[in-house]
Amino acid sequence: MGGNEYLPLFETRAARGRLLFKLYVLTIFVAICMILVYRVSFLPVEGAVEIWSWTGMFFAELWFIFYWFITQLVRWNPIYRYTFKDRLSQRYEKDLPGVDIFVCTADPEIEPPTMVINTVLSTMAYDYPPEKLSVYLSDDGGSDLTFYAMLEASRFSKHWLPFCSRFKIEPRSPEAYFRTALEPLDDPVNAKEWLFVKKLYTDMNYRIEATTKLGKVPEEIRKEHEGFREWNFISGRRDHRAILEILIDGRDPQAMDNEGQRLPTLVYLAREKRPQYPHNFKAGAMNALIRVSSRISNSPIILNVDCDMYSNNSYSVRDALCFFMDEEKGHEIGYIQYPQAFENITKNDIYCNSLNIEMKVDFPGLDANGGPLYIGTGCFHRREALCGRRYSNENKVDWKEVADRKVKESAGVLEEMGLKYGCPVEDVITGLSVQCKGWRSIYFIPERKGFMGLAPTTLLQTLVQHKRWSEGDFQILITRHSPFLLGHKRIPLRLQISYCIYLLWATSWFSVLYYLVVPPLCLLRGISLFPKLSSPWIQPFAYAIFANHAYGVVEFVWCGGTIQGWWNGQRIWVFKRTTSHLFGFFDAIRKLLGLSTDTFVITAKVAQEDVSERYEKEKMEFGVSSPMFNILATLALLNMFSFVGGIKMVIMDVESKALDLLALQIILCGLLVLINLPIYQGLFFRKDSGRMPSSVTYKSIIVSLLACSIALY
Secondary structure (H helix, E strand, O other): OOOOHOOOEEEEEOOOHHHHHHHHHHHHHHHHHHHHHHHHHHHOOOHHHHHHHHHHHHHHHHHHHHHHHHHHHHOOOOOEEEEOHHHHHHHHHHHHOEEEEEEOOOOOOOOOOHHHHHHHHHOOOOOHHHEEEEEEEEOOOOOHHHHHHHHHHHHHHHHHHHHHHHOOOOOOHHHHHHEEEEEEEHHHHHHHHHHHHHHHHHHHHHHHHHHHHHHHOOOOHOOOHHHHHHHHHHOOEEOOOEEEEEEOOOOOOEEEOOOOOOOOOEEEOOOOOOOOOOOOHHHHHHHHHHHHHHOOOOOOOHHHHHHHHOOOOHHHHHEEEHHHOOOOOOOHHHEEOOOOOOOOOOOOOOOOOOOOOHHHHHHHHHHHOOOOOOOOOOOEEEEEOOOOOOHHHHOOOOOOOHOOOOOOOOHHHHOOOOOOOOOOHHHHHHHHHHHHHOEEEEEEEOOOOOOEOOOOOOOHHHHHHHHHHHHHHHHHHOOOOOOOOOOOOOHHHHHHHHHHHHHHHHHHHHHHHHHHHHHHHHHHHHHOOOOOOOOHHHHHHHHHHHHHHHHHHHHHHOOOOOOOHHHHHHHHHHHHHHHHHHHHHHHHHHHHOOOOOOOOOOOOOOOOOOHHHHHHHHOOOOOOOOOHHHHHHHHHHHHHHHHHHHHHHHOOOOOHHHHHHHHHHHHHHHHHHHHHHHHHHHHHOOOOOOOOOHHHHHHHHHHHHHHHHHHOO
16 A cells, blocks of 8 residues: 555646636726726715615625625635545445435425335445445325335346446436437347346336326235235324335345345435425435434435435545544544536526536635535435534544444434424525534535436526525525524624525615616616716726626536526526515515415426426526516516617617616617516417416506606606
8 A cells, every 4th residue: 555545535726717707806806896996986966866876785785795795705715625545445335334315305296206215225336345335215294105116226236236237337217327328239249138137227217107097006005015004093194194115125245136145225215294384305315314313224325315406426425534533634524515406407598507607606705715515415414514514623433343333322312413493594594504514615626527416497486496595595594593693603703694695685676676667767867877988987888888797608518508597597597686686585574474384395296298398498497476476577577668768769869878878778678678588478479388477468568658657757
């Protein structure tokens, strides 16, 4: 080994080529200062409408500037982590710790059992000693259909796991692999086995889907496993006792695959319903799994994934252990967060669900400022940290003895074990709590994506998801869980501020909505809110707009997107801030005042065939009535009417004074018209079932015309 035992298992590198970014920030800062000087210097002195409109613009721009500064603080000096799995194997291959894997599902109709078992099988097939892996599925739906699918998966795993090991395949989700892999025609023996395993999977998939479509498990199948007896005592999905079934006991040396190799432990859990926290199904499920696993495998490392987030990289466990088992810094680490990635993103990311900027730019910056947020999936935890234990310099462990060590569970620890309740984004609170107990968190981007999931495929799903996120994040900010209260003197100030890049999402609605409503209405009245086209003061506005968007395009393309995808992102940015963040803000306030309770909305993982076709063609999906669509349609029509009115003023003004005075407002309305083109298509031109409902069309026309009439008269 030479001196290899003294080399670290991971290293941290600062991002390179930051000169352009820092130059961009400096020049934008200068432009911002000039814009603020302009706003203060040219405040109107006559006309109540003019004064209040101008003042509102000043405060809206102050908010944009404030949030921009927080964003640059996060992105100022990102860091990236790199692992050395060869060193890990050389030192610890015979002493690798056990790993418990938690998968959570809640509804077999929204989260199909075939999708769930693909995630389970992908995690069972990690390149890791199988006897040290334990996979737990929490089924909050308490569905015998999901249990049947798990039973089928346990049988198929005896063929699938040796197949994965022999052929070194990636990914190890059967559905994802066979969807893209080609039969190995160059080797008849391998081709025969390949076709055999594929047929086994196809037949299993058919049986599960047929049973799911039927809606019940046939009696002849129920007789095959005594576990189905548990469902004789269930009166309904919302009323069942706890069900625990060990489908494969990896502790038993006799639990082997078809080639005589050990198998991982596989456990099914349907926890007893606990109505006091109906909105935190994942928190309850995770905490139940922690308790159950502590009595079965009690592994020191825990991985949790959503049921639609299959493992895409068979070396993810070894990568994570390079951090936990590093001799110098490993004992400080509480959790390791992997990026979220999605396999169903369209070419131009129509709903901006790829999260590329967040995962590739923001999170490395958070890592540099003290550690990433815990985002609820694709995260490896130290069991001690997740169970509420505080960090101590005495936490260094001898990994060669850790298998014999049990995590102590005092009554106090059990009370605060696992994920926190009381918030739609319980994962963020949980991660913050771990950090405040002294543990470090790490963000790791592997060369091959670690996990692949499913993004929302309709506009409303996207907006509702972001409404839940923004509401939960804001709820954290205004309660005792705020990083400024909970994290005071416990985590770095720069990390407390960095959290605000997400915790302040919900508060952005006012400034954006103001910019989308007041300038268009003032345009109709001929009130200018920006410098004249001939004024030198237009330069800082022009530079700030151009430089910010130019840098945004470059950044987006660098992160793997397209120019059209960037434009789609600008559209969704507007849509989210005028709907998701608006509703999220007021719902958080209502809950703070005790006027409403939380409800957890599960994002559907399957879509109707016609909806899927429109999604693949990148046609925006509306289809149903929603208050969110009422707002979007009204704003779109308001800006269209104002744009037409502004153009009319310019045409009728023979002296071109209107163009000089109102150019920036006309350009703003014109850009918003371009952003809202899919809205106009949905309102007036589309005939398919994904168009805007007629009720939305009528309401938005009436409200927008009324607003324009009030502005004119």
